Amino acid sequence: MTTPQGAPTVQPPSANGTRPEPVQPTSAPQASPPQAPQRRQLRTRISGVRTALIAGFIVLILVVIFVIQNAAAVNISFLGAHLRVSLAVAILIAAIAGALVMTAAGTARITQLRQVMRRDRRKTPTA
DSSP states (O other), X not given: OBOTTOOBBOOOOOTTSOOOOOXXXXXXXXXXXXXXXXXXXXXXXXXXXXXXXXXXXXXXXHHHHHHHHTOOEEEEEETTEEEEEEHHHXXXXXXXXXXXXXXXXXXXXXXXXXXXXXXXXXXXXXX
């Protein structure tokens, strides 16, 4: 509520005995000070390479720590081959083999999707 002059009015006390805050007049919103336009950061190939190198370096440090902590030798038998290698090397070889299987499956799926798209493109007449 405001008075005709635009001055704030005070509400009557509430049931719990506290006085509410004065009601401010509702006029046009206050204009914020002008802000300088924000410059967009440019992403270059070199900055991407730098970021990838830093991430790769961190991963390499973690792998070296992993190999050092798991240097105990283990016996591995697979398809008639009997090897004695460190535990870390065995785990890394298993991880690489898993990544290769995943890559092969992903490549097969992408090839399949491309064939379907190519087939659909041939069937659809262009307007």
